[in-house]
Amino acid sequence: MTIPLDLRVTGATPAGWAVRPFALADVELGDGLFAAKRSLMLDFARGYDVDRLLQVFRTNAGLDTLGAVAPGGWEGLDGEANGNLRGHFTGHFLTMLAQAYASTGEQVFADRIHYMVGALAEVRQALRDDPVVREATDRPGSVRLIRGSYQYLELPATALGATAEVTLAAWVKPTHDTDWARVFDFGDDTTRYLYLTVRNAAGAPRFAITTTGAEGEQGIDGEQPLPLDEWSHLAVTITCATGTLYVNGVAVGENTAMTLNPEVLGSLTNNWIGRSQYPDDPVFAGALDGVGIWWRALSADEVARLPRSGGGSIVGDPVPRRTWGGPSHPGFLAAYPETQFITLESMTESRYTVVWAPYYTAHKILRGLLDAYRAVGDPVALDLATGLCDWMYARLSVLPDETRQRMWGIFSSGEFGGIVEAICDLYAVTGDPRHAALARLFDLDSLIDACAAGRDVLDGLHANQHIPIFIGLVRLHEVTGEQRYLTAARRFWDMVIPTRMYSIGGTSTVEFWRAAGVIAGSLGELTAETCCAYNLLKLSRMLFLHDRDPKYMDYYERAMYNQVPGSKRDLADAEKPLVTYFIGLTPGHVRDYTPKEGATCCEGTGMESATKYQDTVYLAAVDGSALYVNLYSPSTLGWAERGITVVQDTRYPYAQDTTLTIHGEGAFDLCLRVPGWARDGFEVQVNGERTAGTAGPDGYLTISRAWRDGDTVGVRIPFRLRVERALDDPGIQTLFYGPVNLVARDARSTLLPVSLYPTARLSGDLIAALTPEPGAPLHFTLDGVPVAPFFEGTDDPTHVYFRRSEPQVIFAGLDSGVANPVRDDGTGLLDEVWDAAPFRDQEALVDRVRAVVDAWVDGGLLTAGDGDRIVVAAAAAPFQI
Template sequence: MRQNISSKFITLTDPEVANAQKQTLKYLLQLDPQRFLATFDQVAGIHPTAPGYQGWERTDGLNFRGHFFGHYLSALSQAVQSVRDPTIRQQLLDKIRIGVNGLQTDQGAYAEKHPGSAGYVSAFREVALDEVEGRQVPESQKENVLVPWYNLHKVLAGLLAVDVNLQNVDPNLSDKALTIAHRFGLYVAKRLDKLTAPKQMLKTEYGGMNDALYELFDLTHDERMLTAAGYFDETALFKQLAEGKDILPGKHANTTIPKLIGALHRYESLHDSQQANQFLNAEETASLAMYLQAAVNFWQIVVANHTYVTGGNSQSEHFHEPGQLFHDVVLADGATTCETCNTYNMLKLSRALFRVTGDKKYLDYYEQTYTNAILGSQNPTSGMMTYFQPMGAGYTKIFNRPFDEFWCCTGTGIESFTKLGDSFYFWEKDTLYLNLYFSNQLRLISNNLQIDEQVDRKSGKVHLAATRLRMKDQAGTINLKLRRPAWLDQPAKLSVDGTPCQINQNADFWEIKNVGDGTVVDLELPMSLRIVHTKDNPHYLAFKYGPYALAGQLGDYQVNADRPNGVLVRISTHDQAAPATLTTDMDWQTWERSLSDQVIVKTQTPYSLFELKLPNISEQLTFIPYYQTHDTRYGVYFQWQQAGSKEAQHRQDQLSALNEYRQKTVAELTNFDNNNFEFDKHLLQERSEVSNAKGRRFRVAHQDGWFSYQFSLAKAHPDLSLMLTFNVEDAGHSIVVGFNDDHKFDQVLTVAENHPTDSKGFYQVRIPISVTLINNHRDIKLVFSSAGGNTARLFGIRLFNS
């Protein structure tokens, strides 16, 4: 197996990448670990020394408290590996020490008060876990934490990162972090062993608990950690994916990706025959190949069917129908494409898959996503990071505020920007794989070699020079493999020590043997323009120039405007007047042929790598790399159209109908996620749950169960109606619809077997809303309850003006 080379051996010298790291370090040092510890102290019965942070870390209102502190510990420990400045390293270590010592104190204090729960360390009470495990919890005792295992995963992962990254820096602090993590792992194992229905907890997002517990097993060789990790393995899901089934539509993307990271971690930890013989029975050993195949197939499905030109995926945090990117960008809410957490986790999965398989495609995806979706997620001036990354035209990037939001994507963001060099290189025996073409300096201690990689990213020229690290000692030699980029359309040129080499232009890697002191390598990777189509609309286009996804610059109209989404998230508004088309008098084939000859690329530009202008279109658009786009409206995808064509008229009719639909809509909910989107509508429920079917999310109430939402009536007219979406597969099932807890308005709806439906069996029922429920009301409460047995599944709620 290949191993990635740690950031501690790499110095970033690319000015933009180095700035991204610098901005993040500045942010980390502005944060106070005592404030993150405040809620952990409260749970442990200790008076906090500082007030807690707000945003997702708040205690009043729905929250994700504790999650960011885990990300923070991971990022601090990674930064210690990456930073050379001794003063900054010491400041980072001081913050880690405060955090780890605080968690140690809280864990010990909690164990004294609750000896039966020794090891528990958290920002919220254990009752939050009781509830997701299916236990009945009195309303007065409930916690307001949405996804408790998800939050705990971040804390556990942070402690493990401190242990791994500080082993050779501060062994005592490293050991302390591992001890806290191990004690917590023992608590988890003890708790899970008592569960009578362990699969119930898997219905609520739990992050990468399996991945972290497998890591804890790797570090401790404690078989109890291996057993605990297995509780979080969704083997039914893994088997479906291993069989090649695309069962992703309707699933929450960032809930699903970490599950497969964990599946692959199980394979990595146990595939060695000695490990397998010691810890697995014959059936478990035989199943390891299924875990690997599930991860391989999942990755392929996501990249082939659900991924945008930047490498990002998802819309409104979910996977939808395969190949429906135009639909998700234009016909759905285009402000919520490409949750940045997903890109972080897809890179984590890709890196592990390359380690295991050696397949270059994982590195090609890594370059695509790192270059565009990761570097493009940070504002280079403020250092702040995105939640969503809109792909459609007329949007802007919305970056987090530093001290009162603490989104999930800010947490993964500070991790991404403190490990920017960790996948530049991989090592296998005596072979070094060069993955990413960004300027850096690599130190190979055991070979007494330093490799300086200098990259002119405007031209695609790469210069590598190997020298001795220690002049008094002899240098060794290595074999060097240079990745051939997937975007390369023109012949590359390679020379070694000034001598041109004959190379296979279709090879996965170009190998250079016996690289040692004094070896000089020059590589030319010429860039060209490439069109990227969406499958559901072949004339909905994005563009790449070399590895860089392009963004058309659309001006700064209300560029700082945002709108609320989910729990305390802000997303981009849409400038309807911004150009969203590429209009030409030519037919498609003629226009496409004109691109290669007539496209204008300027590299003498002060604020971007280059500027690019497309020929023969009426819109005046300048494109620059997407990752360099910020503080402006932009478009990544545009609709190509021939002026006056039926296609252009069809698009206009489609958009007019969509605009009318949106104008009439007062409120809508189709994303039943038991998370951000439902709680934004003030979800309350008893004995109900969410799932997905036929590519859509739904909520269902069980016997004596119910659920309710509250919708604003700010846009309502007297002719308000309610539209509910059902599926004919639920024929015979009923649901009671209530309004404002006034039972005289209750209606019982029963799914009819012979109702006309769409191709997947969905249909809608319209209910006029009484003006009595509208007049003098700011909101309307909708209650859905059982009429006996399970309700019909509810796939959509829409309030609209008729």
């Protein structure tokens, strides 16, 4: 694929947008659900020790880590899959800080941004420079090899010497219990070598020499592991046919049948302290002192008297090196070596313990730096972001297209997150055509082409690896004008929502997609990955900016009032963000707010979600002619370009109304979103007088007028209790009250049977089945079982889905005496009746009942006599409106 370098720089409002967002700073949240959830996350943003996040970056660069301990989970050298995703959480944290500062203006967030950006700049500079070996704090003149810095010492070619006798000795203070980390290693490859290690496979010291690889090693093993974080003396001597291994001056092992020695090995290429000839072996982590090589075999007494420093016959000074050499480009910045990226280029299958999504991690870092630049204008952040993209372009632009296509198609290892969106955002700042070209180097053509053509290829794909791709494609369309990108994103969205969406707005099971329409059949403990909802929100918002299709904002409201707030535990914590990874949808599931010890991808996106709740409450027409109210939430909008302030006063979703007060004057359209579930009863009053009108094709009721200071707009959005059925099993259902997904709180691990029709109203509202809990808005009981909003972040066992059970045909408490017949697909007669609600009056209901009964009788599913009894009951039932 040829990448053109003549792409234009997009302006602040990309071509094709119908509406545009406001900055976070333009919208202030009032007291309510969103502000309360954000407040909990701000405690974490203020209190967490950011040096812990920077630890892995500083370690990789060989810098002082200031005694910080890396977070658990995926962050740290001992994280899952060898810590191959480390560094991602730092990017998330920067984005959270940037959003927190934009939203609140608190200086503490800006200060933390500047500190972290400055530290990352020091890391990048250290990676550019030659490595520097540091001293152990408890022994001046010693050498400290920091675990994770991939540093070792290279000895002169003549250090070992072609001698038949030799002594190798060193004081060692290992700081980690990894096996096979070398003190000395001399060799050409994995065939001819000699080494001394602090730990063999059994954890004890070992010396070995071979000319035929591992199977031909002549070795000496110790008996006990050396203690961690303590100094021990380790030595080996070879003389004639005898090799002796010493620990603290005491012989712990002997081999009297040795035929190999340095003289036999001859001149060797690799002469190292701390590094193994085997590339998968760890680099020695710890301190070294008194390192010496003698071209003779010291006696036992001499070994025992070796000092803590000095001695030996090393010719020349050891030179500090990195196992991976150094960055291929000065813009490189990561918390692990560039080898992660290099190895990916030759991979053909997923091996996340070897390479785990390095470009995904690069995306998080890039995004965090860009957000930091936007929030506080730190030029260093922009320079770091620019350098990172320059490095990626230098790396990827020279690869054949087939190599990139293969890379991006590899599960997990080739995952690159939303990096394309971030690169396009940088391009909007820099105007550098290489950055626009770089964004297209991530095209995964097989996926783009399939989705653009409307071919659903999602079954079996990793959900969150692919959702952010389409976020990037929308931005690429805005940069390039290429329609294929936008078409693919639109059609992809339709493949996920609603056919792969759970009621709370989430998608995926065990991180993957099943076939379209499989909802009940995919419910499990590991469903609804939180990252997926975060990214679907971004994609929905971006598509709405282009199309103003109400389906996008209906989804946005669903996820914002359910999965996103419900994924955050209702508890302040300065050490953990307390956000779910998966949300189990099996009966009685208890949410885990500290998955995998913290610092996962979903906790990262959870930090971001909780600090930008206001980003889509309002939108404006690109030409400034209209204001869109998308979410009903207590907030204040400062619309600076029109000199207008809008104050929204509401307790939504605890209440069903809101009041908007206009401050300032001017003519514009006020577009009030009518949710898809609010089909009837949506009312608007301007200055106390009811305004006629209905929602247009875009789902908004528009009021056009010249607004005066102090004008008020009252909106009533009536909630009704309704159900949503699983697409593959209509008997598996979930409850909604207005925008709120209500869940049962019950420890049982089986689906709860629920009956709702016996008390249904002519409006179709099922609310009479619930008994309100006094003084607890949105809390009810259903057949004695507590029911509450999903968005509450509690530790209660919950039931999001239940089994609908309507055994009898009952209207308004009047039992017809007839069992409710059910079709093979699980749809009952009562379902067909009530699906036509609301009914204008009881007569309209009876007409519907008669039509449904006649069809079921004609189909042989109901007797004529039972049908008559059903119609009589419907006519006699004491209905409420």
